Amino acid sequence: MMQDYAGLLRPTDKVGFSQFPRWCYTPVKNRTEDGAQKATAGLDPACAASGECEFYASWVRLLRSVGITALRDPDSYPQTTFLGVPVRIGVMAVLSSSFAPSRDKLKLRFPTPEKVKISDRSALILDGAGISIHSLDLDGALEIYAAPGAEVMIKGLVVKNRGWAIESLQDAAAVSEPVRMRGFVINKMQTERLVFDKPGRYTVDGGVTSSL
Numbered sequence: 001m002m003q004d005y006a007g008l009l010r011p012t013d014k015v016g017f018s019q020f021p022r023w024c025y026t027p028v029k030n031r032t033e034d035g036a037q038k039a040t041a042g043l044d045p046a047c048a049a050s051g052e053c054e055f056y057a058s059w060v061r062l063l064r065s066v067g068i069t070a071l072r073d074p075d076s077y078p079q080t081t082f083l084g085v086p087v088r089i090g091v092m093a094v095l096s097s098s099f100a101p102s103r104d105k106l107k108l109r110f111p112t113p114e115k116v117k118i119s120d121r122s123a124l125i126l127d128g129a130g131i132s133i134h135s136l137d138l139d140g141a142l143e144i145y146a147a148p149g150a151e152v153m154i155k156g157l158v159v160k161n162r163g164w165a166i167e168s169l170q171d172a173a174a175v176s177e178p179v180r181m182r183g184f185v186i187n188k189m190q191t192e193r194l195v196f197d198k199p200g201r202y203t204v205d206g207g208v209t210s211s212l
Contacts, residue, residue, distance in 0.1 A: 023054065023057065023058055023061060024058070026046075026050070026051050026054040026055060026058065027046045027051065028046065028047060028048055028050075028051035028052075029046050029047075030045065030046045030047045031047065031181075032047050032048065032049070032083050032084070032085060032181055032182075032183060033083075033084075034047070035047030035048075035049070035050060035084075035085050036083060036084030036085050039084070039085055039086050040084075045085045045086075047085055047181070047182075048178065048181040048182035048183075049082045049083065049085040049087050049181075049182040049183050049184065050085055050086075050087055052182055053087040053088060053089060054087075055094075056090075056091065056092045056093055056094070057074035057077075057088065057090070059093035059094065059095055060074050060090065060091050060093055061073075061074060062095075062100075062103060062106060063093065063106075063110075063113075063118075065103065066103065066106050066107040066110055066113055067107075067110065067113030067114065068110060068113045068116045068118070069113070069114070070116065070117045070118065071091065071118055072090065072120055074088060074090055074091075075088070077089055077090035077120065078090075082168060082169070082182065082183035082184045083169075083183035085183065089166050090120045090121075091118055091119075091120060091121075091122050091123070091124065092122070092123040092124070092164060092166075092186075093118075093123075093124045093125075094124070094125050094126075095124075095125075095126045095127075096126065096127040096128070098127065098128055098129045099126045099127060099128055099129065099131055100126075108132070109126075109131060109132050109133060110132075110133050111132065111134060112134050112135065115134065115135040115136070116133060116135070116136045117136065117137045117138065118136070118138045119138065119139040119140075121139070121140075121163055121165075122138045122139060122140060122141065122142070122163060123140075123141040123142070123163055123164040123191075124138060124141075124142055125142070125143040125144070126144050127143075127144070127145045127146070128144070128145055128146025128147065128148075128150065128152065128196070129146070129148070130146045130148075130149070130150050130151040130152055130196075131144055131146050131152045131154070132151075132152070132153050132154065133154045134153060134154060134155045134156075135154070135155050135156045135157065136154055136157050136158075136159075137157070137158040137159070137160075138159050139159070139160045139161075139163075140159055140160055140161035140162060140163035140190065140191075140192065141159075141161060141163040141164045141188065141189075141190060141191040141192065142159045142191070142192045142193075142194075143191055143192070143193045143194070144194045144196075145193075145194070145195045145196065145197070146196045147196060147197045147198060147199065148199070149198075149199025149200070150196040150197070150198065150199055150200060150202065151200070151201045151202065152194075152196050152202045152203075152204070153201075153202070153203045153204070153205075154204050155203060155204065155205045155206070156204075156205055156206040157204050157206075159192045161189075161190035161191070161192060162189040162190040163189060163190060163191075164186050164187060164188050164189065164191070165186070165187045165189065166184050166185075166186055166187075167184060167185055167186075167187050168183065168184055169183050169184055169185055
């Protein structure tokens, strides 16, 4: 374990360290019951529910850091509780490692971040190294997938639909164990899905999709 590493060092070994913000470390290591008890004691729950919600929030923070200031700080999201574990729910963002392997790459994917608007209730999934978002107004759920060799430029896209909602688990017997552990389900009511599965250059320019 990492705690044991120091015991392997000699007095003459040189040691350095890097310090990151607390949100960069989001373990999922506790049972739900233990996580609820830790939360009551003022500690990080470090369980499935908190880990997943903090994962989404970490992407929101990174998106804000590259200039998408229309996004709200996740610390200001409303708080709710699942199986005794308090979490904050807002934008559900998942960006693949091919899309954004680093913050520098992420910044290149959003060359005009001031033209990107994402509402608190939105879900955004981006997967593919060739995607660039120049202008987007999202109020709902959007998934964009680009195969290797596909260069996709999003310009002036407006998406408004019912989106996704995180809801309390009602029937534990009807879901898998990972879902039971987190205590909630994601109700995917409506999603705009753009798939570019062949190499080439594509532009989505001025499109509007609305199905509220």
